[in-house]
Amino acid sequence: METDITLQEILKDIERELTDPSIIADNKIPFKYNEAYYRVRMPNQLEESIAQTEKSTLFGKLIQTDGYYMKKRLAQILKEKQGIDLEALEDTKNKINVKIQDYRLILAQKRDEEVQTIEDLRNKILDLTNQRIQVSIEIGKYLSNSIEDKLEQTYVQALGALCTEKLEIVDGQEKWNKVWSSIQDFQKDTTPLVPKVISFMTYLIMNTRSY
Amino acid sequence: MNIELVIRNLAKSNYFQNLYHSSKEVNGIHLFTNINNFSGLQSLFLYWLRTYSMMYEDLANKESQFLTENVINDHVRADAYLYYKRKKQERELNKYRQEKKMNDMGVKDLKNTSIFEVEMRGK
Numbered sequence: 001m002e003t004d005i006t007l008q009e010i011l012k013d014i015e016r017e018l019t020d021p022s023i024i025a026d027n028k029i030p031f032k033y034n035e036a037y038y039r040v041r042m043p044n045q046l047e048e049s050i051a052q053t054e055k056s057t058l059f060g061k062l063i064q065t066d067g068y069y070m071k072k073r074l075a076q077i078l079k080e081k082q083g084i085d086l087e088a089l090e091d092t093k094n095k096i097n098v099k100i101q102d103y104r105l106i107l108a109q110k111r112d113e114e115v116q117t118i119e120d121l122r123n124k125i126l127d128l129t130n131q132r133i134q135v136s137i138e139i140g141k142y143l144s145n146s147i148e149d150k151l152e153q154t155y156v157q158a159l160g161a162l163c164t165e166k167l168e169i170v171d172g173q174e175k176w177n178k179v180w181s182s183i184q185d186f187q188k189d190t191t192p193l194v195p196k197v198i199s200f201m202t203y204l205i206m207n208t209r210s211y
Numbered sequence: 212m213n214i215e216l217v218i219r220n221l222a223k224s225n226y227f228q229n230l231y232h233s234s235k236e237v238n239g240i241h242l243f244t245n246i247n248n249f250s251g252l253q254s255l256f257l258y259w260l261r262t263y264s265m266m267y268e269d270l271a272n273k274e275s276q277f278l279t280e281n282v283i284n285d286h287v288r289a290d291a292y293l294y295y296k297r298k299k300q301e302r303e304l305n306k307y308r309q310e311k312k313m314n315d316m317g318v319k320d321l322k323n324t325s326i327f328e329v330e331m332r333g334k
Contacts, residue, residue: 021221023214023217023218023252024218024221024243024250024252024253024256025243025244026243026244026245027243027245027248027249027250027253028250029250029252042248042249042250044248101294103291104290104291104294104295105291105294105295105298107287107288107291108277108288108291108292108294108295108296109277109295110277111276111277112279112281112282118288121291122285122287122288125287125290125291126287203214203250203251203252204250204251204252205250205251206251206252206255
């Protein structure tokens with residue numbers, strides 16, 4: 001299944017919705033969609049293992065398919081064929097980082113009374129931070145078709161398929177039932193629920209694995 | 212608002228800071244409903260909970276002449292303070308290492324002495 005949602009759109013979407021303490025109350029993210037209640041939860045070991053298998057299977061396929069490249073090779077091709085220099089972009093990002101750190105050192109040594117100086121330094125740091133984000137987005141877009149990114153998308157999709165539940169009340173009893181009976185069903189689903197689930201799962205599992 | 216800022220605002224709030232300190236002292240007080248398998252958002256929250264707790268301790272101990280509540284309440288200034296603190300600790304650690312090295316070598320007048328790394332190669 002292909003979704004046209006980029007990581008940046010995913011992040012914007014989730015930022016709009018996740019603004020209250022319920023996002024950390026437990027390891028689930030509840031949300032409403034089409035007047036029904038849903039939740040995306042952290043995977044258990046079995047679900048994690050199923051998602052890893054999906055990823056491994058896809059890797060076996062992509063590595064033998066023309067037109068799919070690992071990030072390193074894709075960066076070389078972009079440079080040779082399109083003149084897009086990702087190393088230069090990384091270098092730009094690092095230089096921006098150095099500038100941010102320099103301004104931070106100055107800002108940290110300002111007293112509250114130095115209102116205007118603090119404001120100026122804040123603005124410079126925020127401006128540079130935005131510039132850094134833009135460069136990261138640009139790099140991300142160029143590499144979004146790499147094998148690594150495809151594997152990551154598949155992994156998150158598989159977890160989304162396995163760990164999304166809908167609240168159903170039967171005979172006064174609340175029950176959380178799986179939304180999709182299989183990963184294939186999830187892949188066939190073309191409703192906006194799918195990108196929403198991918199968004200939430202992306203945030204739910206961030207920083208919880210070693211890449 | 213950026214999700215990390217939402218998490219940071221929660222982490223520095225009195226409610227969660229108090230809960231954090233209580234949970235360290237009293238068994239049975241938990242920050243979350245789940246006690247394991249933390250989500251990425253929860254891990255990020257725990258990181259900022261500890262970081263803000265450390266900043267409040269620094270403030271109470273007057274660790275830095277520049278640290279005030281205004282700094283803690285402004286994420287850009289708080290980041291600046293954290294970076295400045297890290298750099299200061301690195302400088303102090305390097306100084307300590309250098310002094311220790313000189314002491315180990317038996318150098319008495321530390322102020323007027325430089326250290327050179329010499330590589331010895333045999334044929």
